[in-house]
Amino acid sequence: MIDTETLLRRAERLSESTGLSLTTISRKLLNDGKGLARIKNGGGMTEKTLEQASRRLDELEVAETPRAKGLLSPEAMTHLDRLEAESIHIMREVVAEVENPVMLYSIGKDSAVMLHLALKAFYPSKPPFPLLHVDTTWKFREMIEFRDKLAERLGLELRVWTNQEGVKAGVGPFTHGSAVHTDIMKTQALKQALDHYKFDAAFGGARRDEEKSRAKERIFSFRTADHRWDPKSQRPELWNIYNTRTAPGESIRVFPLSNWTELDIWQYIARENIEIVPLYLAAKRPVVERDGTLIMVDDDRMPIHEGEKVEEKMVRFRTLGCYPLTGAVESEANTLPQIIEEMLLSRSSERQGRVIDHDQSASMEKKKQEGYF
Amino acid sequence: MSDVFKDGDDIHEYLATHEKKDMLRFLTCGSVDDGKSTLIGRLLHDAKSIFDDQLETLGSDSKKFGTQGGEIDFALLVDGLAAEREQGITIDVAYRFFSTEKRKFIVADTPGHEQYTRNMATGASTADLAIILIDARHGVLPQTKRHSFICSLLGIRHVVVAINKMDIVDFREDKFREIEEAYREFAKPLGFKTITCMPLSALKGDNILTKSPNTPWYDGAALLPYLETVDTSRDEEQPFRMPVQWVNRPNLDFRGFAGTVVSGRVAPGDEVVILPSGKRTKVKSIVTREGDLAFADKNRAVTLTLEDEVDASRGDVIAAAAQPAEQAGQLQAKILWMDDEEMLPGRQYILKSNNRMIPAQITDLKHRIDVNTLEHLSGKTLKLNEIGECNLSLTQRLVFDPYSENRAMGSFILIDRLTNHTVGVGMIDYALRRSKNVHWQAVDVNKDSRRKMLGQKSAMLWFTGLSGSGKSTVANLVEKRLHDLGKLTYLLDGDNVRHGLNRDLGFTDADRVENIRRVGEAGKLMVDAGLITLVSFISPFRSERRAVRERMEDGEFIEIFISTPLEVAEQRDVKGLYAKARKGEIKNFTGIDSPYEEPENPDIEIDTSEVAAEKAAEMIVEYLDRNGYLEG
């Protein structure tokens, strides 16, 4: 037969693993909520009571183990758990307070994580907002394929918006340059879509570690009726209490991934087994080297200049955008750990592969003031 | 020390340890130009968190904007806004991330300028530790004190006092000791658990990663090793709380309460209470997409289902039944004011806390706090960046715990109804006794209690004057202004009443008398309900107006005579009524063939041919304010 000390120890362990309070366990073992506490303070009990308590404890241990109940026992919260919880909190807040939210879905890794978090936040409901993809018509074909399959598999409402005036005018990166193309097909298109559907809040996957003006932006970031950001008058944002009130016409950009780093994103993708576009993994792809950047020949709209050669190379992408504006890196990494390894060894930031960020200094802040996400 | 991953290291092992690392959130604060941004730039750089392309940009930026004569200016790594780089100052908080072998860090680099204090508070609200910088040449400045006080107010318990720019004072120990002593003396009442002083040069890197040979007299740790090991955990056990954020109802069979556990632990079978309703039930399950959980701890975002079909909605708090949270409609709190427009006692703001928005007003500013001396000052308002202790009156009860016991349950923000700005933030100290009583023993609900709740003294503003004299115009403007001030009003206008309540009345003298009697009685009920009631009626007979006044209590009837002369009113003739009356098409028209008896002692008299309607409205609101009608 067990002694009182063992009984106490086992009861405490049970309490820890199940979350049942010691009082509850005490009541179940001894018909007295304070019984265990009394023993702990040196109180004794009769052998008969002890025997009965020990039998009940055996039963309780079997019945209450999480496994017996089919329950998951979470470990102490890790850094990723905290980030996850923070993002979920932000998304729920928007859904609770804003009338017509939308999630900007850009098909990249950050969007993949953001969408995954939304599935968690509202489970068992589906995320109560549509996805919006601003299609410049110059995205990698694999991205579009991935997007359509995913939306169908998850049964989510996907809205695709293209600036039709831009299409009519034949705007593209090769003919008009990256700045004009990005402005018309991305920034203006986004504004059109938000105005058209009257979305008053839009989730975006931007992270503060991406770029130095992003590091300054609030999680809830306000835009005037003409979609301008005023970095000089951001609202205070204390604790996790968010002021979501807007005047008519104003809207909010919400960044649930603000506090995630690139490494966090990849680790989370690995941990949660999140599906990503295969372009992130190395494969043989046709590329041309242009101004020191490897550009993939994704379709026949890409003009090949004199002296240029299309080569099959093992490459992958650190970020995804319009194919003519996204530099590939030569790489053999085709598993997640290998990608992470390469990222950790790399001495350049992920945005370096983006042609648009190099156009002018302070370009991101300026673009955002003009309505870029 | 840095956790740079090197070729040949095992990636799986690296990631496994990386994921288990704990995390420290800290901020840098202190007076303008003390070197906060430089310090963070230095830390990021030395912890190898800067990529080559960013370093390259830093080099060229330093030449363009730098304060170091072309040498690397580390502040430019964090001062990311164009305006900041041009002016060489920090305007808004920057959040940066880095990690070492031992820990991960989120740093908030905050501005030193007093003007941007609210951005500093933003960064401080989520931090566990503060690095307060002091320029070794200048010592403790008012802004050092202000920031220290705000850190303490927000509940930060650990501070590092970084006495910076030691290179400029030749690393002299006496300088360091002098400042250390002054700071410790000042900070005594602030209740920090630890204060650690370090002599640094952010610019040159002394005592940042390793101990500097320039300060052999310093026997403490270098900054980064200290940050890697300092223990900021709070060990107080708090009871379970989860404010409901969103009710999840995918179908009729499922009803889940989504929210973030802000303290304690919850498990299936736990007895809980829904506040404020007080209904008790048990937790049935903790639902996640991966499966049900055996328990959930603080900070986890979960969805709970309950055993019974109890009603709970957004803003309700699910709490441990044995230790429920408090609830009150009257609170004492410390408030940090953040708006250019000053805080006005009596004005209605929206208080947001625990997922609830409740109209609230500051009924009393008990005192302001001088951040330099920590003395209490008297005052009527709080200006930008001022801190005060206030009494608040809410139009609904708030479920809360004192901020000192539970940060999440005791914090709130105040939002301006018109501009939507976040104008202030607050930390609840305790409930005022009165409201505890209100909660437990239902008090009589009467005119007084309603007035208190609304924060106004109800009264009837009686606008009398000729047709076309401007009564309705002025009354409308007055109502708008009162509404903007968060006052609850109602306007009874001749036209709207004659279409309903008094539809059966005509314009004979008898009918006019009955008309006024009914309006007076309806208005009286509204005043009893606590409303500031505006009545806009020609009401030509002195005796009827007197009759209404006599049915009200002293001070509840305010007679406003719009004394615009007949000629002017007739000339305006907005509705074309005077013309018709002159032609004899309308009988018994006041001023033409029916008398208007002017008030002998009106409380207010306004002639709109001399005073613009806007100005008139302002005068009336001023009158109300002066005579205490706009306070509860």
Ligand SMILES: Nc1nc2c(ncn2[C@@H]2O[C@H](COP(=O)(O)OP(=O)(O)OP(=O)(O)O)[C@@H](O)[C@H]2O)c(=O)[nH]1
């Ligand atoms: N000699 C010396 N100069 C320093 C040191 N730290 C900072 N500075 C200089 O002090 C000036 C102000 O530095 P910042 O880092 O911008 O100061 P700050 O505290 O961030 O200023 P605000 O954010 O605007 O309040 C710059 O010119 C820095 O190069 C130091 O340790 N020694």
Ligand SMILES: [Mg+2]
């Ligand atoms: Mg600075």
